[in-house]
Amino acid sequence: MSRAVPPRPSLAALGCGLIPFIAICGAVPLWDRITPTVFGLPFNLAWLIAWIVLTPICMTFANRIETAREAETEKKGDS
Amino acid sequence: MTPSTIALSVIGGIVGLGSLLGFLAGARRQMNLEQWTVGARGFGTVLLWLLMAGESFTTFSLLGASGWAFSRGAPALYILAYLTLGFVLSFYILPPIWELGRRHGLQTLPDFFQRRYGSRTLTALVALIGVISIVPYLQLQITGLGIIVGVASFDGIARTAAMSIGCVLVSAFVFAGGIRAVAWISVLKDFLLVFVVIFVGIAIPVMHFGGIGKMFDAVIAAKPAHFVMPGSTPNLGHGWFISSVLLSTFGFYMWPHQLGACYTARSRETIRRNAIMMPLYTLSLPFVFFIGFAAILMLPELKNGDLSFLMVARDSFPPWFLGVVGGAGALTAMVPAAVLLLSAAALFTKNFFRPLFAPHLTDDQVARGAKWIVVAISLTSLGFAVFSSSTLVSLLLMGYAGVTQFFPGVIFGLFWPRATTTGVTSGLVTGAGLVAFFVLTGRDPFLGLNAGFIALLANFLVAVVVSLATPAQRNGFEPED
Secondary structure, three states, X not given: OOOOOOOOOOHHHHHHHHHHHHHHHHOHHHHOXXXXXXXXXXXXXXXXXXXXXXXXXXXXXXXXXXHHHHHHHHHHHHO | OOHHHHHHHHHHHHHHHHHHHXXXXXXXXXXXXXXXXXXXXOOOHHHHHHHHHHHOOOHHHXXXXXXXXXXXXXXXXXXXXXXXXXXXXXXXXXXXXXXXXXXXXXXXXXXXXXXHHOOHHHHHHHHHHHHHHHHHHHHHHHHHHHHHHHHHOOOOOOHHHHHHHHHHHHHHHHHXXXXXXXXXXXXHHHHHHHHHHHHHHHHHHHHHHOOHHHHHHHHHHHOHHHHOOOOOOOOOOHXXXXXXXXXXXXXXXXXXXXXHHHOOOOOHHHHHHHHHHHHHHHHHHHHHHHHHHHHHHHOOOOOOHHHHHHHHHHHHOOHHHHHHHHHHHHHHHHHXXXXXXXXXXXXXXXXXXXXXXXXXOOHHHHHHHHHHHHHHHHHXXXXXXXXXXXXXXHHHHHHHHHHHHHHHHHHHHHHOOOOOHHHHHHHHHHHHHHHHHHHHOOOOOEOXXXXXXXXXXXXXXXXXXXXXXXOOOOOOOOOOO
C-alpha cells in the first residue's frame, strides 16, 4: 500500500461498532436489574454475558464492510 | 505435614517449574491468536479457546474481579463491559497503528508520539506518565502475590513478608535476562488457570448451594441491593459505571507495553480478526464473579474482598488443590509483573531520562541503568503495596486514569491532521494534572463520575481548542516532500 496515512474507518463500520456501546453503556438504566433472571443469573449479568457473544457478531459485519471497501480502493488504485 | 506446608509447597513447585523451564528456554514469544493458530494444528476450537482465555487472565481478573463481586456487587460488572468494548475499539485503531508502526519502525507508544508530533518534551512526558501509571498496576500484581502466599500459608506468613517475597521473585525473573517463556509452559499455565476458574466457579455453587441458580437465589435473597448499582457502595452508580467503562475502554491499548504486541501480526486482516474474536475469551470471567458472589454467604466475616477467591478455595478444597490455585495465580501475577517492570524501566531510561538529561549515553549504559531502575520501581511499588489498603480494582482504575490521557493524542494523531503538538501537550498536561489532583485529594468518583474520565474530557477539550489556536503543523506520518 502506497498511501501516506491510513484511512478512517467508514461510517457504516463505525455504526456496527456503536451497537455494542449503546447496548452496554447507553442502555444501562434499562438492563441494570435482577429480574427476569436468565438461567438463574440476574438479568444484568446475563445481559453483559450475552453481549460478550453478540459483539463479535456485530464486529464481523463491520469487518465485512471494511474488507469490501478496501477491495474497492485497491481496484481503483490499480486502474 | 501441615496444610500450610502442603499448599505452599505446591505453589513453590509450580512457580519453580515455570521459572526453571522459562529460563532454560529460548527467546520470548509473544502469544497471540496468530501464533497459536499456526502452532496449534490439531488443537480443537475448545482447546484454543482455553488457551487464549488463560492468556488474557491477570491477577486483576482472578482476585480483583471476585474481590469486587464480593464487596461492591453490581459495580463490578464494569469489568465485563470494558473488556468487551475495548476489543471493539481495537478493531478501529489497531490496524492503522500497526500499519504506521511497520512503516516507521515504531515500537512503543512514545515512539508513536515522537514520530507524529516531533517533540522530545511531549514524548518524555508520555514516558513519565506511563511509568507513573504502571506503578499501581505493578502494585496490584505484588499485592496479589502477597495475598496468595498469605492465604496459602494459612495466615502463617505476614502480608508484608509475603509481598516482599513476591517482589524479590519478580525482580529475579527480570534480572535473569527478561522473560523467556517456553510456548508450552504458557500453555500449561493457561490451561491450569482456566480449568481452575471454571471448575471452582461451578463446583463451589454446586457444593454449597446445589447449583449456580440456587446460589444466586440465596445470595440475592440475603442482599438484594448488592446486585443492582450502586450495589454495596454509596457512590458507584450508573454515571460512575458508564464513565469508568469508557475510561477503561479508551485506555485499553494505551498501556505503553501493549503496542509492541500487535506488531507481531501479519496483516491488518489478522488484527481485525483478533479484535472480533477476543471478547469470547472473557467468557471465563463470569465464573470468577460466581465465586465472589458465593463468598458473600460463605465468608460473611471477610473484610478484604480480594481474598475471597482463595479463601473460598481454602475452605472448600484440600490443601494441595489450594496450592494448584495459588500456583496458577502466582504465575499469572509474575509474568505480567515482569513485563510491566521491564517496560517501565525501558520507558524511563530510553524515552525520558536519556533524551532529556543524558543524550550522550550509549545503549549499553542505558541497559545497565535500566537494571537499577527496575530495582527502584519494584521497591516503590512494594512500598505502596505495603502501606496502601486500596483494592486491586481501585489500583487498576488509577493506572487507567493515567494512561487513558494518551488517548486524545493517539486518536488525533491517527485521524485529525490539524492536531498540533502544543494542543496535544496542553491536553495531556491538563488531563494528567486533573488526575493527580483528584487522586491525591481522594475525589474519585467526582460528582458521581469516574474522575479519570472527567480529566479525559478536559484533556480532549483543551487539545482541540489549543490545536485550533496554534498554527497547523506537518503530520509526522506524512512522507517528507
